[in-house]
Amino acid sequence: xxxxxxxxxxxxxxxxxxxxxxxxxxxxxxxxxxxxxxxxxxxxxxxxxxxxxxxxxxxxxxxxxxxxxxxxxxxxxxxxxxxxxxxxxxxxxxxxxxxxxxxxxxxxxxxxxxxxxxxxxxxxxxxxxxxxxxxxxxxxxxxxxxxxxxxxxxxxxxxxxxxxxxxxxxxxxxxxxxxxxxxxxxxxxxxxxxxxxxxxxxxxxxxxxxxxxxxxxxxxxxxxxxxxxxxxxxxxxxxxxxxxxxxxxxxxxxxxxxxxxxxxxxxxxxxxxxxxxxxxxxxxxxxxxxxxxxxxxxxxxxxxxxxxxxxxxxxxxxxxxxxxxxxxxxxxxxxxxxxxxxxxxxxxxxxxxxxxxxxxx
Amino acid sequence: xxxxxxxxxxxxxxxxxxxxxxxxxxxxxxxxxxxxxxxxxxxxxxxxxxxxxxxxxxxxxxxxxxxxxxxxxxxxxxxxxxxxxxxxxxxxxxxxxxxxxxxxxxxxxxxxxxxxxxxxxxxxxxxxxxxxxxxxxxxxxxxxxxxxxxxxxxxxxxxxxxxxxxxxxxxxxxxxxxxxxxxxxxxxxxxxxxxxxxxxxxxxxxxxxxxxxxxxxxxxxxxxxxxxxxxxxxxxxxxxxxxxxxxxxxxxxxxxxxxxxxxxxxxxxxxxxxxxxxxxxxxxxxxxxxxxxxxxxxxxxxxxxxxxxxxxxxxxxxxxxxxxxxxxxxxxxxxxxxxxxxxxxxxxxxxxxxxxxxxxxxxxxxxxxxxxxxxxxxxxxxxxxxxxxxxxxxxxxxxxxxxxxxxxxxxxxxxxxxxxxxxxxxxxxxxxxxxxxxxxxxxxxxxxxxxxxxxxxxxxxxxxxxxxxxxxxxxxxxxxxxxxxxxxxxxxxxxxxxxxxxxxxxxxxxxxxxxxxxxxxxxxxxxxxxxxxxxxxxxxxxxxxxxxxxxxx
Ligand SMILES: Nc1ncnc2c1ncn2[C@@H]1O[C@H](COP(=O)(O)OP(=O)(O)O)[C@@H](O)[C@H]1O
Ligand SMILES: [Mg+2]
Numbered sequence: 001x002x003x004x005x006x007x008x009x010x011x012x013x014x015x016x017x018x019x020x021x022x023x024x025x026x027x028x029x030x031x032x033x034x035x036x037x038x039x040x041x042x043x044x045x046x047x048x049x050x051x052x053x054x055x056x057x058x059x060x061x062x063x064x065x066x067x068x069x070x071x072x073x074x075x076x077x078x079x080x081x082x083x084x085x086x087x088x089x090x091x092x093x094x095x096x097x098x099x100x101x102x103x104x105x106x107x108x109x110x111x112x113x114x115x116x117x118x119x120x121x122x123x124x125x126x127x128x129x130x131x132x133x134x135x136x137x138x139x140x141x142x143x144x145x146x147x148x149x150x151x152x153x154x155x156x157x158x159x160x161x162x163x164x165x166x167x168x169x170x171x172x173x174x175x176x177x178x179x180x181x182x183x184x185x186x187x188x189x190x191x192x193x194x195x196x197x198x199x200x201x202x203x204x205x206x207x208x209x210x211x212x213x214x215x216x217x218x219x220x221x222x223x224x225x226x227x228x229x230x231x232x233x234x235x236x237x238x239x240x241x242x243x244x245x246x247x248x249x250x251x252x253x254x255x256x257x258x259x260x261x262x263x264x265x266x267x268x269x270x271x272x273x274x275x276x277x278x279x280x281x282x283x284x285x286x287x288x289x290x291x292x293x294x295x296x297x298x299x300x301x302x303x304x305x306x307x308x309x310x311x312x313x314x315x316x317x318x319x320x321x322x323x324x325x326x327x328x329x330x331x332x333x334x335x336x337x338x339x340x341x342x343x344x345x346x347x348x349x350x351x352x353x354x355x356x357x358x359x360x361x
Numbered sequence: 362x363x364x365x366x367x368x369x370x371x372x373x374x375x376x377x378x379x380x381x382x383x384x385x386x387x388x389x390x391x392x393x394x395x396x397x398x399x400x401x402x403x404x405x406x407x408x409x410x411x412x413x414x415x416x417x418x419x420x421x422x423x424x425x426x427x428x429x430x431x432x433x434x435x436x437x438x439x440x441x442x443x444x445x446x447x448x449x450x451x452x453x454x455x456x457x458x459x460x461x462x463x464x465x466x467x468x469x470x471x472x473x474x475x476x477x478x479x480x481x482x483x484x485x486x487x488x489x490x491x492x493x494x495x496x497x498x499x500x501x502x503x504x505x506x507x508x509x510x511x512x513x514x515x516x517x518x519x520x521x522x523x524x525x526x527x528x529x530x531x532x533x534x535x536x537x538x539x540x541x542x543x544x545x546x547x548x549x550x551x552x553x554x555x556x557x558x559x560x561x562x563x564x565x566x567x568x569x570x571x572x573x574x575x576x577x578x579x580x581x582x583x584x585x586x587x588x589x590x591x592x593x594x595x596x597x598x599x600x601x602x603x604x605x606x607x608x609x610x611x612x613x614x615x616x617x618x619x620x621x622x623x624x625x626x627x628x629x630x631x632x633x634x635x636x637x638x639x640x641x642x643x644x645x646x647x648x649x650x651x652x653x654x655x656x657x658x659x660x661x662x663x664x665x666x667x668x669x670x671x672x673x674x675x676x677x678x679x680x681x682x683x684x685x686x687x688x689x690x691x692x693x694x695x696x697x698x699x700x701x702x703x704x705x706x707x708x709x710x711x712x713x714x715x716x717x718x719x720x721x722x723x724x725x726x727x728x729x730x731x732x733x734x735x736x737x738x739x740x741x742x743x744x745x746x747x748x749x750x751x752x753x754x755x756x757x758x759x760x761x762x763x764x765x766x767x768x769x770x771x772x773x774x775x776x777x778x779x780x781x782x783x784x785x786x787x788x789x790x791x792x793x794x795x796x797x798x799x800x801x802x803x804x805x806x807x808x809x810x811x812x813x814x815x816x817x818x819x820x821x822x823x824x825x826x827x828x829x830x831x832x833x834x835x836x837x838x839x840x841x842x843x844x845x846x847x848x849x850x851x852x853x854x855x856x857x858x859x860x861x862x863x864x865x866x867x868x869x870x871x872x873x874x875x876x877x878x879x880x881x882x883x884x885x886x887x888x889x890x891x892x893x894x895x896x897x898x899x900x901x902x903x904x905x906x907x908x909x910x911x912x913x914x
Pocket of ligand 2: 042043044158
């Protein structure tokens with residue numbers, strides 16, 4: 001009922017492309033998050049999908065129909081703004097009833113729809129209050145109810161949770177997902193918080209510099225990122241520069257770190273001598289009696305585990321985790337590190353260097 | 362430097378700070394508030410004069426007619442300002458186009474013209490009065506219509522400014538949000554943005570209404586150019602007419618007792634009505650329920666698209682050009698005429714007086730306005746703060762002519778007679794310019810986080826030092842903006858000056874006298890000289906402040 005298709009979408013401001021040549025298909029009822037550093041064009045993209053802006057190039061299709069030039073008020077796309085934007089002079093009930101009102105659906109529809117959607121977000125008991133009388137999380141729920149009461153089958157959420165307390169944020173994101181899944185609504189949810197993206201989406205669209213860097217399910221992006229940028233941005237990781245030192249016929253690869261230490265990696269298609277980068281997440285790094293020699297630089301308790309930062313003989317920082325109730329090394333200790341070889345992902349070494357590749361701006 | 366240091370030290374004591382604030386309050390009360398409304402007490406002390414006038418059928422009906430004209434013209438003008446000001450504010454705030462800067466500057470220009478000059482210019486443009494050889498449109502307008510057109514000129518910029526200031530605060534996303542919910546642009550504006558305007562509407566309404574109500578110079582000049590100054594009155598023009606010793610002036614018709622009684626009566630009536638109106642308008646606008654129960658989706662769609670929005674913008678700009686800018690600048694047509702000989706000595710003398718009055722008034726405004734503004738801005742939540750906040754506005758809404766009458770009576774009763782004319786005129790100009798400075802400052806100080814000063818003080822700065830080094834540099838541009846506003850307002854004021862001292866030859870009075878003698882081309886040349894001087898000063902000040910702030914950035 002609401003399949004979205006973007007074809008070669010670009011948005012140019014003067015000479016500057018806020019988004020450039022975006023192609024994307026979103027299925028009916030799918031929950032997609034757009035993840036990326038700030039300024040990468042996320043808001044621009046959903047403003048184009050919802051019709052607030054008309055793209056300078058490209059087309060937007062909804063259920064196969066070209067809606068690129070349909071005016072905003074006829075688009076029928078729910079949109080929740082980053083700064084919430086409840087109408088301050090209207091009660092919560094009147095806010096939610098705004099869409100049926102301006103569509104002249106009659107008092108009865110206004111009453112029943114506002115009741116229905118306010119109770120859906122558990123805010124019915126506050127119906128007579130004004131936006132400034134409720135908390136930020138509650139305002140966000142009402143904003144979502146207001147967008148849904150328009151009967152729209154698509155919902156655009158622009159960083160809906162970013163202004164909320166950590167705990168409310170986590171609660172609300174699961175509630176949100178449950179709600180829209182129940183209603184069968186197609187959602188595009190913007191966030192710059194990778195944890196949020198991982199935990200709610202069916203699919204993540206990773207953006208960078210106005211273009212799509214990578215698309216995949218949360219697990220795909222986490223386990224098999226296709227770029228150093230994705231590996232670094234989605235979840236935490238250690239990046240180490242090295243060169244391929246050996247590769248078997250079946251593809252099993254060994255790489256040599258700076259300083260000469262060799263490490264086994266997963267299967268690749270690189271040739272011996274290729275300059276590469278390996279990515280290994282902290283939870284796949286262990287201490288052993290032998291391996292990459294490293295000196296502990298800091299030990300921080302993260303609430304449920306210890307995060308140990310070391311500087312390895314290869315001159316790379318390597319982080320790893322230690323469960324909360326286990327013994328941790330002290331600052332200055334020397335440890336030997338080994339990596340889970342299946343979790344060591346190998347990338348071609350970026351032209352401009354690693355720093356350049358993982359830069360956010 | 363050592364003086365500053367000593368003040369720094371002194372400011373560390375809370376007693377000294379309290380004393381300074383009390384001093385500013387006392388000055389405000391004694392120099393501004395009490396003299397402004399002192400005339401009300403004359404109702405009692407001079408009751409015999411007032412009752413004599415009130416019982417005179419002819420004078421009474423003239424006064425009633427004049428007050429009715431004043432209020433109805435002010436109302437009509439303000440409503441027109443709102444209707445055309447709203448779309449203009451939209452253009453200024455929400456649209457981006459080349460030439461916006463120019464439009465922005467043009468919009469403010471009429472504010473820098475003395476209203477007396479605008480009076481000449483508007484009459485020249487719309488009607489072709491006798492004795493003016495520049496061709497105008499030559500319409501056969503009633504004095505009432507002409508005054509409406511004139512008053513729009515100097516109120517419209519205030520309205521557009523107040524509305525734009527509020528519109529800038531209103532997140533455009535509200536409108537977009539309404540449209541994603543299915544509202545057409547027109548419906549979104551009508552049901553969301555306009556109701557959020559309340560505060561701006563109230564300020565704009567009061568500013569424009571008060572400005573129109575109290576305007577004297579331009580009104581009186583326009584009426585005398587149309588040769589109806591002794592048959593058609595507004596409240597302020599009646600007071601001016603009473604003092605007018607030229608042929609046709611009221612001074613020749615009434616005894617001095619009648620004059621005094623009539624002045625007191627009309628001043629009190631205008632002051633009381635204006636104060637009541639201020640309160641009523643505040644209440645009404647706060648309560649007003651914007652109708653939004655009924656929507657017309659189809660109609661909304663039709664008026665939101667296609668030719669209509671373009672036509673609306675076109676009409677708005679056309680109104681600005683035809684009704685505001687052309688009439689205001691029409692006086693420059695005199696530049697095409699062979700130059701008439703001006704009495705440069707007389708003109709420069711009056712310019713000197715005007716600048717002296719305006720300069721001293723602005724300096725005093727700033728000195729006693731800063732502590733007041735700081736107090737109001739930092740104590741918005743408290744009773745005294747709120748009270749001061751509204752009392753500061755009083756001189757702004759009292760018709761300046763009535764204010765002048767009141768002031769002259771107050772200081773006269775204290776023994777300051779006409780030999781102190783210059784001092785009295787300066788005190789009068791302080792009264793009605795003070796609110797402009799304080800208003801601007803309160804707005805700016807409210808924007809500044811008190812934490813800045815607190816941080817400075819935790820670093821060991823004394824309060825006055827913190828103010829000098831931290832707060833003042835931040836609000837300096839507001840001080841300058843308020844100062845310019847007050848300066849031009851003082852420079853253009855006729856009514857209050859005349860009411861306080863008919864012999865004090867400030868520029869607008871000088872020009873008014875020339876007009877009364879039908880020396881139009883000379884009056885016009887003087888006006889042009891004055892306008893040019895104003896612009897040089899304003900632009901000079903802007904340049905200096907811009908360069909400073911750029912260097913500091
Ligand atoms: N109206 C505009 N005019 C010019 N540039 C804009 C405009 N809106 C956004 N941009 C630019 O487009 C880029 C992408 O903006 P945006 O989509 O808001 O990023 P994000 O939501 O990912 O933080 C930014 O560099 C921003 O400065
Ligand atoms: Mg954004």
